[in-house]
Amino acid sequence: MSLDGKVAIVTGAGRGLGLAYAQELARRGASVVVNDVDAAATAEAVAAIQASGGQAVAMVAPVGPTETAQQLVSTAVDSFGRLDILVTNAGVLRDTVLWKMTDEDFDTVINVHLRGTFTTVRETVRHLRAAGEGGRIICIGSPTGQRGTFGQTNYAAAKAGIVGMVRTWALELKRAGITANTVVPVAATAMTATVPYFAAAVRADENGEPMPAFFRHELGFGTADDVAGLIAFLGSDAAAGITGQVIGIGGDRLQLWTHPEAAVTAYHEGGWSYDALVEAWPTQFAGAVQSVGERFPELPEEFKAAAS
Template structure:
């Protein structure tokens, strides 16, 4: 970092996968990191990885779709680490099904975590960013925002996050706050493993089949996404806002 002050970052859904890789990457760049997930105990491994490398991190348990728990989580971060000026909205769930099989609960759960969660977390931290005259918000979208069979709820949520991101960029830019989105393609995570199971394929075969459709001829890893997120949270990205970066190994049709 170019400043001597240690900036505080919150990464949601950081117990595993992309969130964990992002928390570790941001800590390596000098941030104090709040590792937030639904189950606080599940965050311990990520926190231990950070602290073992000399970084500073705390575990925070919260349902990002619950307004009171979000407020309590942000208050805990402020008390234990300081005012957060970096937020990565990564928390997510899958409730995949074809439209005629998808329940209203499936729909509400996915939009609640992804969209309501990003809204509540962003609203909860924006005052601290405005007061500091500096802020970085990165929302996790997905290539599924362009449409994907069996994911009407997930696709709608991820497309919604792109519009949300652009609106935050417009509203918060004058306060030194940028907002961008990262949209991963095929990344090896528990969620893609669940998708493989849903379609009846072994995960290794699923990855191999996906790689043949990707120009760089490999599937992505959580660290690939963390690299993009880290760029958007840095000082060098201060003139980039309201953008969506697809991390997918090539252009998407």
């Protein structure tokens, strides 16, 4: 099933994951608006898509402002006559522990990831609802938004917020035939290149070598191209019945994340007083306390040197 005749916007598409998404959508037949803040990278991305026989135009601007969202939609419609798919991928990092994080660190990440997703989706949905032909909203999440990561208060808040918005949008947009899903990629990118644990995998990807099976299979960690197929699938008619989901992908692994549910439910006549909690917690609740952060298996010996 191709994407012939479809038109997509991909934010943050100048390089890395966003570029892989834009290239795969174009390869499947979609015309693509390539957005990024780096004019040179955006021009190179458009040229690469066109050189491969695809259709693409550039739109250089930072996401977050409503004006950017409006320009993205108008660029798609003016250039290709319609709009069908939005992929909100643009992002930045300002990592530091809570007590060292500045207001600017927090606001910058929230503005690009969370507000940028909100404004771009809002403008896209206004167009899609008026057009009356349905559509696809694909927002990029992160394991950090699902589990938490040391030093990423701002990023965790933004990515968890995106998941909450997508679940709400799935409810609001159902009657209009517009799906909304979150993709949680795990891949070798500029963001993961700084994590020592993934060093051997990132090095292999940079050298054009096959990524070791330990990373691809055990960790679900792969290349940007490994994620792109899911993006194209969710943008297609084959995914018309899939909405409100959080789907993790990386390497050889695909995961359908659960929505939060109560791990334990208990009742106490008259309510839960301090004394009642002191008595009941060890036997009724302590065994179900949830873990935080991602837990990785020990690196095999052959990869430890790269991580040191």
